[in-house]
Amino acid sequence: xxxxxxxxxxLGMVLVTALPRVLPVxxxxxxxxxPKVHRWLSFVPAAILAALVAPDILLLDGQxxxxxxxxxxxxxxxxxxxxxxxxxxxxxxxxxxxxxxxxRWIVA
Amino acid sequence: MNHTSxxxxxxxxxxxxxxxxxxxxxxxxxxxxxxxxxxxxxAVKSGIPPLWAVAMSLLIFAGAGQLIAAGMIGAGASVASIxxxxxxxxxxxxxxxxxxVPYIRPMRPFLRTVFMLExxxxxxxxxxxxxxxxxRCNPPRLFACNVTAHSxxxxxxxxxxxxxxxxxxxxxxxxxFALPAMFLALLVPLCWERLHLLVALCAAxxxxxxxxxxxxxxxxxxxxxxxxxxxxxxxxxxxxxxxSTGNGLARQKEEDGQ
Numbered sequence: 483x484x485x486x487x488x489x490x491x492x493l494g495m496v497l498v499t500a501l502p503r504v505l506p507v508x509x510x511x512x513x514x515x516x517p518k519v520h521r522w523l524s525f526v527p528a529a530i531l532a533a534l535v536a537p538d539i540l541l542l543d544g545q546x547x548x549x550x551x552x553x554x555x556x557x558x559x560x561x562x563x564x565x566x567x568x569x570x571x572x573x574x575x576x577x578x579x580x581x582x583x584x585x586r587w588i589v590a
Numbered sequence: 591m592n593h594t595s596x597x598x599x600x601x602x603x604x605x606x607x608x609x610x611x612x613x614x615x616x617x618x619x620x621x622x623x624x625x626x627x628x629x630x631x632x633a634v635k636s637g638i639p640p641l642w643a644v645a646m647s648l649l650i651f652a653g654a655g656q657l658i659a660a661g662m663i664g665a666g667a668s669v670a671s672i673x674x675x676x677x678x679x680x681x682x683x684x685x686x687x688x689x690x691v692p693y694i695r696p697m698r699p700f701l702r703t704v705f706m707l708e709x710x711x712x713x714x715x716x717x718x719x720x721x722x723x724x725x726r727c728n729p730p731r732l733f734a735c736n737v738t739a740h741s742x743x744x745x746x747x748x749x750x751x752x753x754x755x756x757x758x759x760x761x762x763x764x765x766x767f768a769l770p771a772m773f774l775a776l777l778v779p780l781c782w783e784r785l786h787l788l789v790a791l792c793a794a795x796x797x798x799x800x801x802x803x804x805x806x807x808x809x810x811x812x813x814x815x816x817x818x819x820x821x822x823x824x825x826x827x828x829x830x831x832x833x834s835t836g837n838g839l840a841r842q843k844e845e846d847g848q
Contacts, residue, residue, distance in 0.1 A: 494673035571617030578771030582764035
């Protein structure tokens, strides 16, 4: 990719990243939200994160990967438990990465 | 360490609010270091100049979008296809931004826009959890949190691009699990009602099904819209709509009157 193309690409990415983030500010900010819209939006955070993480853990090459060889799945269960017990982002992240490194070290 | 305990429900002095915001953003900062490192390594391997890769982290600040773009640049994809792919993975921020708007109404419109520019999956989840726990809309704290998170992403990228030749494989360190682990940690406090847990499970199953059916990057958005609509439908059937939004409006009034 030439420098010109890289610059164009970056400019395009800046725009398509910023627009979805800022458009709702002008659309929604001035008028109060309908209670149903408000309630619908309250489900978005949990739904989005679950939809993001499920394929990371359970899919391999587009297929379900339920097997003891799925290291992410093995690590995800204790990681969820730690997240629930500690409610700490950092502790969960650290524990999850150490678990994955440890399981790989055992398996290797 | 418990990030929900650092939430202040009363307005403090400006330095105290900034410190509180840094504490809110610190776990994200630490999480973004390995993630940014992974992006930095991939970016230089894809032929992006090191400083340019860092500049992209400063200007764009989209983890998944930048990782996908770096991979596509490495694979020789066209500019248009990269920009379209970035747009598709970032469309979910439209929903996040819309969900945050009611909480940040007390800010001036210009500040709202600047605040939203630094909304990522992680800053969104931390702010949502704090607002749910009764945190006020305090600009110094909100911006301190976002800037802390953003610096983690930039510093992580810098570490990645300048150590790219040293780190050949991130897997022995479990670095590739940073993103899933962070999503799990953020998901747990967001399932504050049984109905939200049900919606999350439903979104996970739908996302898996759509992914297997080959809808690719649209899967997350379609699954989220369907699962949130199921949640709303169940809410209406249970008749708890008035109760829950009543609380939301009460909090809104309190903040507006501030």
